[in-house]
Amino acid sequence: MSRLILAPMEGLADPLMREVLTGIGGYDWGICEFVRVTESVLPNRTFLRTCPELKNGSRTPAGTPMRVQLLGSDPHFMAGNARRLVKHRPAGVDINFGCPAPTVFRHRGGSALLGEPQLLHDIVAAVRAEIPAGIPLTAKMRLGIDDVCLAVDCAQAIEAGGAEELIVHGRTKADGYRPPARWAQIDRVRAAIDIPVIANGEVWTVDDWHRIRAESGCADVMLGRGALADPFLARRIRGEAVGGWDALRPWLAIFWCGVRERVLPVHAGGRLKQWLMLLRRHEPQAEALYQQLRPVKAAEDIDRLLLAAGIPGELPLAA
Template sequence: MSRILLAPLEGLADPLLRNVLTAVGGYDWGICEFVRVSNNVLPEKTFQRICPELLNGSRTESGTPMRVQLLGSDPELMAANARRLVTLDPAGVDINFGCPAPTVVRHRGGSALLGEPELLQRIVAAVRAEVPVHIPFTAKMRLGIDDTSLAVACAQALQAGGIDELIVHARTRVDGYRPPARWEWIARIRENIDIPIIANGEVWTVDDYNACRAATACADIMLGRGAVADPLLAQRIRGHDLGGWAAVVPCVAAYWQGVRCKVLPEHAGGRIKQWLALVRRNYPEAGLLHDRLRPVKEADDIDALLLAEGILRERPLVA
């Protein structure tokens, strides 16, 4: 049976949105935003802040397992933090070799390491030594920094380091998020390693999902921005017709309720506007709502507008 997985999306798929998306259903598991490992062993509360699912059996409120992703370049520090992390019983441990963000790259993290296959292997091997065999251990990589010349070598290094499965985002760091994704390179990598590969990149629709599986020969697909832009996508892929905008409205209401409980009022509006800016790709109604919300600054005024639009049935609870 094909698995559908929720990607780690820094600054986008936060715990609140993960709860909303997984409540709709269709996901086998997901990965949280990365935990940055720099110069010390992080306290338990840091892991729990970034992945609050750890306080709920490493699952979202609806029960979807959520794995924890580490990002760093020092094998010993990564191993030491993995040792701390596994005491919290995560649903899985993942290592980030794919983030293209300039701040991450400047500090030799994420995709910046894809020019050094030997270092990738050392990091993974060090973490593998700390992760018990009953905890799934994966890595997520891109195809390279500015070309794909080391894509296969990096994948082979990660396999040699001891990961159980490899997630491949079919772009280089320089590609950023520009289409198209290079799905054919996932197929090449798959032919040269023995562990399962999960394909990721540019899957926005059911047709994209089918095309990605055909091009990569991968059974399992990880959804990223496509999942955020269409909260119903995973269920659509599974053949369930949940309807259109009317089925998304409860998601918007649930997300705003979560934001109002967890986010300072002055920052709350930005969160829902950011999400609707992506959702409008699939639902014109989201674009209209986004346009109405754009000039509204105060959280209380957003409450009132969402009530008037029929998104909310009552004013949200505020912490």
């Protein structure tokens, strides 16, 4: 069976969302949001804040292993942070060569490095040297900055640096998140290297999963925004019979309870609305609830509206 991996999604898949999605199930492992490395070795609390799963054997409460992602451009400081990170025994270490965010790009991080294959190699090699046997090292890249002409060179550099697997998002930095993803270009990268390649990008349905595997030639797939739009997608891919809105409501309740515990009331509603915006792609009830909550700002008012919608403040975990 194809492995299914939960993508690192900055601003979307935070520890609470990872807890919910892996609680629903279907994932072999996942990667947390990136840890930004600049010209310093970060304190332990930074790694633990970004990936609190490290305090639980690097697993979510449901038991799904979570790897920690580093983002930076200096091999020396990337190595120093990897040295500190591995003291926490992460389930794996991943290096971000794919983030297209303008702020990250301007500060020479993520996808900004895809024009410099030698630097990719040097970063991976420096990090590899600090990771003991038994902790996997992966990297995640896009196809390029403005075009795909260096995609194979970048992948080969990452492989030569010592990465054990490579995740390829089938878009360039310039593509952003506009469809379609270039799945056939992932196949070109896969054919040029010997380490396993995991395909990523624009997988929203079971049919998309079949097609990305066929076009990329990859057995394994990483799910990103599609996992938030359909939290049962991984289980659907695995052939399980899962419900729709009624099955999702308990998880919405758990998510909202977590938001209320972690986020200031003035910001809590935004987190829920952000998820509903993705859920409405598949669920008409999510669209209706989003429209109802859209003008509401006070968390207490949202509490009452959710209760009326059959989403109380606390519900037991669904099987």
